[in-house]
Amino acid sequence: MLAVMCGGCFCASVFSCNRGNAEAKEEVKTAEENKIYHIFFHSLILDEEKAFKSKKSEGYNYWMTTRSEFNAILVGLYKNDFVLVDIESLVSFTKDGRTVIHSASLPKGKKPLVISFDDVNYYEYMKNDGFASRLCVDALGRVYAAVKTGNSEIKDYEGDHIPILETFIQNHPDFSWNGGRGVLAVTGYEGLLGYRNPVEAKAVCDALKKKGYKFASHSYTHTQKFKDNSITVERLTEELDRWENDIGSVCGSTQIFISPFGMHLKENDRRFKLLLSRGYRIYCPVDSKMPTYYGAGFMIQGRMSLDGLTLLKYYNRVQTNLGLEASLITSSNRPPIN
Numbered sequence: 001m002l003a004v005m006c007g008g009c010f011c012a013s014v015f016s017c018n019r020g021n022a023e024a025k026e027e028v029k030t031a032e033e034n035k036i037y038h039i040f041f042h043s044l045i046l047d048e049e050k051a052f053k054s055k056k057s058e059g060y061n062y063w064m065t066t067r068s069e070f071n072a073i074l075v076g077l078y079k080n081d082f083v084l085v086d087i088e089s090l091v092s093f094t095k096d097g098r099t100v101i102h103s104a105s106l107p108k109g110k111k112p113l114v115i116s117f118d119d120v121n122y123y124e125y126m127k128n129d130g131f132a133s134r135l136c137v138d139a140l141g142r143v144y145a146a147v148k149t150g151n152s153e154i155k156d157y158e159g160d161h162i163p164i165l166e167t168f169i170q171n172h173p174d175f176s177w178n179g180g181r182g183v184l185a186v187t188g189y190e191g192l193l194g195y196r197n198p199v200e201a202k203a204v205c206d207a208l209k210k211k212g213y214k215f216a217s218h219s220y221t222h223t224q225k226f227k228d229n230s231i232t233v234e235r236l237t238e239e240l241d242r243w244e245n246d247i248g249s250v251c252g253s254t255q256i257f258i259s260p261f262g263m264h265l266k267e268n269d270r271r272f273k274l275l276l277s278r279g280y281r282i283y284c285p286v287d288s289k290m291p292t293y294y295g296a297g298f299m300i301q302g303r304m305s306l307d308g309l310t311l312l313k314y315y316n317r318v319q320t321n322l323g324l325e326a327s328l329i330t331s332s333n334r335p336p337i338n
């Protein structure tokens with residue numbers, strides 16, 4: 001049977017048998033088998049020396065992942081039977097406001113993994129600190145990152161998480177379930193994908209969507225008001241309007257909202273109701289336990305970061321949640337975190 005939610009809210013990790021498709025005989029799955037994993041990354045540090053010696057070293061060390069770490073994480077996830085799924089394949093919503101939970105029907109032993117990439121904007125503050133400058137697509141439709149080295153700029157096909165992921169899937173097609181790709185959470189205040197004029201990112205957006213990537217609103221300004229939960233309904237409305245006008249008009253409208261600073265909202269919060277009324281039915285805060293909740297007309301999915309803070313300080317989570325040994329992943333160039 002289809003699992004249909006008409007009201008209330010529940011967590012996918014606590015029920016056992018009603019995630020399924022229209023089969024009379026339903027396979028009973030354990031809570032663990034029903035679990036959906038959701039991890040996220042910021043843009044990758046390509047030049048560790050530059051990043052960790054820059055003035056913003058502390059922030060980079062906390063919130064960013066290096067290219068070598070990302071490569072090691074992908075290999076580890078693949079070995080541990082994770083498969084990349086499209087977040088929008090997990091659930092659908094009917095016109096009358098019901099939620100239909102889809103069974104991923106993965107091959108036995110495989111675990112569904114959603115990956116999101118936050119702030120794929122290549123902000124000005126990251127310039128000259130060892131990151132890519134923007135995402136591009138070549139004449140063959142392959143994604144690469146433009147990376148500044150000295151006075152020149154190179155096409156780096158390993159120049160950020162998305163081009164690396166594409167190469168990985170090419171070499172390991174079974175890592176992507178039914179063509180599943182990642183979610184790009186983007187703001188708008190400095191353009192899109194590294195293009196200060198968002199319209200210039202259109203061809204890259206189209207190429208990414210064609211490959212299966214999804215875009216999410218990450219608000220327009222990423223204001224600190226999301227950090228202390230003080231954002232008002234009025235300000236959130238403004239954020240949504242600006243994002244939809246400047247960014248959604250280029251990358252397409254979306255039903256996914258990935259909250260800045262991982263802000264949580266309860267389902268009866270007026271701001272959550274605003275998001276729903278604007279069509280944002282998939283809400284992703286930060287929660288290292290990666291719970292998935294379904295309610296009437298929405299899904300809330302917590303995400304775990306795989307950044308320096310997690311690798312250096314909360315390394316147990318990496319082992320417990322993903323079966324990966326953080327010390328084998330973490331770059332030795334990272335300064336210690338207290």
Ligand SMILES: [Zn+2]
Nearest residue numbers: 118119260261
């Ligand atoms: Zn962010």
